[in-house]
Structure formats: C-alpha cells, structure tokens
Amino acid sequence: MGQGVSAERVNPGPSGVIPTPRWGTSGRVIPQSSSVRHTAGMKRSLLPLSLAAFSLSALAPAHAATAEVIDAKPASLVKVLGDEGYKPELRPGDDKTQPSIVLKANGDSVYLYFSGCKNGLCTRVTASNGFEFPKDKSGLAGKLASWNSQWYSQAYEDKDGVYLDASYMLTGSYTKANFVAWLGAYLDELDKFADELY
Template identity: 35%
Template sequence: MHRLGTSAAALLLTASLGAAQAGGAQPPAPGGGQVQAATPATVAATLREAGYTVTVNPVEGDDEPSLAVKAGDYELDVWFSGCKGTTCDRVTASTNWDYRDDEESLDTEFVNEWNGNFFTQAYVYEGGYYLDSTLTLRGGYTKVALRAWMEDYLGDVEDFEAELP
C-alpha cells in the first residue's frame, strides 16, 4: 500500500507539472513580453524611451561596450561587464566631480559615511569624487526595473552632489 501511495503521488505531481506547462505558466522568453535581452542595444533603447539622451560608444579592441548618457544636467558613463557575445551580465552607471584643482579637500570620511548609508558606491579617484551603481542583467531585465534603477541612481547623484564638502 505504501508503494501505491508513492506512485499515486508521483503521478499526481507529474500531471500537475504538465498541466502548468501546458497552461502557459512558463517564464517569458528574453526579448518577448516584459523580459528584455541583456544587450547594450536593448539597454540603450530602454534609456532612450525613458527620455535620456544616449550615445553608443564605439568598442575598441577587447573593451566591453559602453554608453554616454545625458540625464538632465548630468553626464553619465554607462558600461557593461561580463559580456559574452552580444549579452552582458551587468551594467554600471558612473558620474564624477572633478576636484583636481583642490585635491586636498577630498574627504574619504565623507565617502565612507556615504557608503554606509546608500546602495550606490562612492570613492575618490584621480582627483575627484565618483559615484557608481551596478544592475545585474544576467538572464534579462524588465524595462521597469532598468528605469527604476536609473531613477534611484540619479536621486542618489543629486543627494551626493548636495552633500559634497
């Protein structure tokens, strides 16, 4: 009787899984529906649709793809990493404030305090402050998620700039 119960349960589970797949319960395919393929071209298109000015930078040698994005008063460097073929694992947005004329005023304590309270990453590099944010693209992304990431990043950019020493 125990074997019959196990076999019946296995048969019921198999039938349930088959019905779920037949009923369209599969995840959307990248590029179709909401999930976008994790490519620089789709990211650039989504950012343009959101109202940003996007320039696709030429890829030189072994460099990974990158974009120049104009968002209001801010000019952002956006680059991709973990690229294999046309798809990429991550996208990073970055902007900076040049303090080369006043490098002694650069404050690493300010940066460390920022990093303890925000998801964006701040750092001092080559005479300036930088603020970065990375979004994982592996497996695809939704336009809503990409737009929300960029809006959150730009909010942090404004806050960071307002707090600069």
C-alpha cells in the same frame, strides 16, 4: 427503498419533504441529526481549504500580468533609454574596451559601462559619474565612508577625482520598469551626493 428500509424510518424535513436516505457503511440509514453534525464538521474542516484556495486565486492575477523581459544586449538598453526620453549614445567598444552608453540627465553626462560581455550579451552595467575634488579634501575620506554606509551607490576617490558608481545585473535578463527604477534611484543619489560633496 433498498435493503428493507422503509420511508417511515426517515423523518420529514421542515418543508415536509422526506429527504433521500443516507446510507452508512453497514448498510443502515444514518439518522438525519447525525448527518447534520457530520456535514457541519465537514464545513468546518473545509473552511481553511476554501480560504486557502480563495487566497491563492486572489494572487493569480498578480502572476498572470508579466512584464516584457529584455535581453542583456547594449542595443536593447539603448532602446529602453530612448523610450524613456533620454538620448543615449552607444559606444560599441573594441578588442580592448567593453561597450558603453553616454546620456544626459539633468544637464550632466552619465556614463553606463558594460562588463562581462561575450557574444553580444553583457552580465552587468555600471552607472558612473565623476566629480572634481572639493577644495577642502581633509574630510573627504570620512564623507565617502559615511555615504557608502548609508546608500546603495558607492563613492570612491581616484587620482582624477571622486566617483559615484552603482551596478545593475543584466544576467538572466531584466524588465524595463525595473531598470528605469534603478536608473532613477541612481540619478537621485547622484544629486544628493553632489550636495554632500561640496
């Protein structure tokens, strides 16, 4: 044993095996009872770290499964809509107009207008649908204000009729699942709006 320490100074453990001596900073053997207290203290201080490591490892799979990120090209959105069973028609636009998509949903035409397009990429798409004015327009402003205070989509009155719009940002790309969820929410609101308008 080193530094003149004999095995007799270390008490055998419950199994009768003499534990390996632990050396302190002064070169002396640390008594077994002290090392047990020291180890127990370490276990208590390591517990929060162990729990933190476990909780982070539990979150890791959520970040590992990533969805496909889709670019902000109108043609890419046409593919997403086609994959979901819609029959989108792309209108490419020209020098004066931005691209747009027309599709049928629940028997109605829904228009998706792109904006901020440059070099084939667009910053936003807006779903829009128009309605004829209700026969009684006297409470229309109040209905629109009430709708706009409660729903994500926005209703407004124009000279041609009443419209319901909702915008979706394409800047920085998007996922198919997120866009499809947004469009589904808009279509649900479109049905509710028609019921409230008439």
